[in-house]
Amino acid sequence: MRKIIILILFFLPAIMQAQTESPKRMIIDMTTGIKVNLFEPKFGNASDCLLSTKTISPFIKGRFSYFFSSQWGAFIDLKLASATHSGKDYSNIVPNLYYNLGDDFNENKSTTLHDGSIGGTYRIENKNWSIRTRLGIGIGEMLAKNPDFTIKEKGSNNLYYIRYTAGDSYMEVDELPFLNPGISLSYKYNNLLFNVDIDYTQFIQKVSYTYVLTDAYTQEVIEKRKFAPKSLSGNLEIGLGVSFCY
């Protein structure tokens, strides 16, 4: 499914060849819309649960494009997106043999994530319409929870602390590299473009989690291991915007 989206986004302008008229060299895009999280947490996988965010969230972004020729150019893209943690499956993190006596897992905590990318862009336009495709590479933030739990073994006095840390730090966001193909369909009006903007963000690295199990009586570390989610994260962004051409 993801490969099909990428192919469609990249080759659509080639299909829709059109006549070009006095193209502008610089374009500044301002776009807002929704981000659809395509990362599906697998039941029972702790890191998936810790990384799961609500499916749809708003975003706003700005992009500056410079065209070296009538068709080819480069762009820089900066984005702010809201993310809210969905912790509904976190009970999977505590095994059935244990009671969860307390945790600091704030399920509905929201934060703003930043990402930036650079890349190449290709455009085709006629008198009233313009299509721009692009392929970028960048660094994006991902919301990660670092919760700790106090768990008690059922039927015994055994008490343990569990701590999960994303990327070996206590930060709630982790920075990961991504690829993002995208397309803008625009209606031209003087020096303005009115756009429908579609972008796909494919993270190319997984968040590494560290799990530490400690005996609550002695503070002795019983188990420490690293693990990662089963699949890479990805987002589909659909937005509306306006562009200024120079």
Place this chain on the structure above:
Amino acid sequence: MKYLLRTMIVLAIFLGMGCDCEGYWDEEPEYKSCKLTDFQLYHMNNEGKQPVEGTSAGIKKEAYILRIDLITDSLIRANNYYYYKLEDGIIKLDINTINTFNQDYPAGADIRPCFTNYPRTVEQNIGDYTQKGDTIDIMTGSKIYLALRTIPQAGLHSFKVTLTLASGKKIEKETTPIALY
């Protein structure tokens, strides 16, 4: 008007810098004095999420907690505004087994090392600091929860608890027998 506003902002910043909260946090809390008059012993069953008082049916030996309720001449409640301080603090807490505990601890043996402070906040709990050489005097709670961490042999067990106060006075008490299975 513009300069007046600027001057007021600068003054406000300087006044803010002048404030010092250190003294407030360094203040010694106000204690109320009290005396230990007695204590009571309870068998606690910790098989579930929280420890509950054991029944005559017995307690699983891996989930046994001994609760020691300190009784003073003042009513000590949870979340007291004042802390209470024992005039004659507890400097030692001994637990001896009445019956054979297991092959390592025969009848009469000191089994205090087999118990550990339960590391979880339960109602009015207070830690036994005497193991580290400290004195139990500031009554942040009145119930000592000691979790059994060495597994005893199955059978009837009872324990003798001795509290030694700073003045040298000793208070002893025995638990009722409890079946640990």
